[in-house]
Amino acid sequence: MLLSEAPIFLRLTAVPLAGGVAAISLTQQAVAVGRVGSSATLSCQASAYVSYIHWYLHQEGTALKRILRLDMSRLYVERYGGLEVDKIDAKKGKESNSCELSVKKLQKSDEGVYYCSAWEAHSPAPLFGAGTLLRVTDKNPDEDTSPKPTIFLPSIAEVNLHKAGTYLSLLENFFPDVIEIDWKEQDGKTILTSQQGNTMKTKDTYMKYTWLTVSEESMGKEHKCIVKQEKNKRRFEQEILFPSINKGVVTVSPLSSPGDGGVDVYSPIVLVRESLQPRTSEMCETNRWLLLDPRQVQLVNTSAYYTYLLLVIKSMVYTVIIAICLLGRPELCDNGKSS
Template sequence: MGSSLGAGGRAALGRLALLWALVVPGVQQDLRVAQSSMMVGHAGRAVTMSCRVSRSVDYVHWFRQLEGQAPERLLYLALSKRDVQWDSVLTGDKVNAARGADGQSCTMSLRQLAKSDEGVYYCAAWASVESLWNLNNMIFGDGTKVFVLDKKLPADISPKPTIFLPSINEVNHQQAATYLCLLEKFFPDVIKVSWKEKNGDRILPSQQGNTMKTNDTYMKLSWLTVTENSMKKEHICIVKHDKNAGRKDQEILFPAVKEVFTPVVTTTEPPNDCSKDESEVTDTDFTKTCARDQGKVASSTKACLKDENNTVPLQFTYNSAYYTYLVLLLKSAVYFVITSFCVLRRTGVCCDGTSS
């Protein structure tokens, strides 16, 4: 028997190397591998992803990991010779690699994209040919996530925020306040949401809902609960997404709770003009602002709560509308599954009835 590895052996070695390198960090700390984090392509087209190493290496290897499957090597590229060797997973007319002009970068192209090509593609490099059998010396990039679309998406696919302020009932009876940030119509699903105080650096503990698919885009809900000690502070919801304008973080400002709600003070003085003329009252989300002095209204966020008992039902309706929206989305998804099952079942019965 010859000592050379066949295509299956090379693929097995590649999978073993990937798994080992993910468990045992490489010792070659001077070698770094950088990749593009995400690529979006369309069915039938091609997509090209990049890889760069921090210093000269002999070989660059490309792996892919499809959802629910083990990683597998696709090919490796000899940078000095510009020579590509394919494993048995994909052929040269489907995937190819090329060296960059600087000798420390390369690209890999996927052609004739299909939904089955969606996954994470990893670039890896050995420190040198002498360390080929030392699995600790294989350094991997973070991976490029590839998405394949069947149709064109809108030009703006960055997260669209909708904010929900705390309810007056929660503030008065629980001495706490919950900010909610709903992010919709973004693509892809890779997103990170965090919270902090305005002018602060510390990331605050928050809650994150699951990222859910709606049609061809995604939505996510995040919320922050603050105690009474923090109700005088403004807070910021930070959204990291690859499609943000200029690839900068979105910073969504939430006003201080004490600015939104003005405590109701019991007094024996005659009522002011807030209740005299309904046309002079301006509604906000949770308060009714006295518009008696337009100059003061423009420069102040203070509000006179005409009737706290009337405000609570309004807030309840406001929050109920949001949760009703989520329930309707879930109901639509369940209805689609049931309808599809019935149609497929009916088709199967018809086929059985006509068979001989």
């Protein structure tokens, strides 16, 4: 479940105190990833002192449930729902007015959105953080699971026919499934209107495609697709450069460097691109297939899947018929001939 799908009342992250005092807010990391059998630590930072920190769990298809309460002064932990200390625990964090929730012996069933909450006598309503999405994997959480992009550039046919071009980026092999995508001109600050497909699970990772359609005039400018992902308090940012139609070949080499505060900033990914000016009819035909409409891409993938499924079923039927013929029903195979 994505954090944006949380109930509206849980999106309240700050409430004003009586007498016009500054509001209290609760800050949580967006995503936490843990390995099966290990532990995951979820943090909650209050902007001011609170007496108690409560933790709630929301899983898809179930109601929100309280799982734990921590007394911030006496450090007493109260658990709910039959949970034991060897499964879930909490303590004060290293930072002032912070709390850390530990989920132990991780299983896939522990996945969900964990919300921290504060109930204060002077607060008009319970105060909730934005929630932390916990994902559990069989792989090493420190493994590089950032999106791996494949880009598709406008085809000659599309530009000539529609006087516009579509840049498409296919993002694959990323985990967890929460990413943010924005499109901008290379030197611009304005976020452009773009489209995104559904996030699809492929075994242990995810894939997603996004596309931007620009006018023929705008194709003379460079554009970029900005992909952001957060995992265990680390933020990854990736810029995917799409060259202008005036550039024949663009070369790119990936470069990463650690940023401040545990942020990894990725330099623009360099990709090779042929000029949109065709030199041969064969190149024109190749470029025409470089960029299909995203719905066509999804249709092709779906058609291939069902074709494969049909062939498997057909093979199974033939196997059953042959087995019957060989194991005791020869009359089915003698084509009506008498013995």
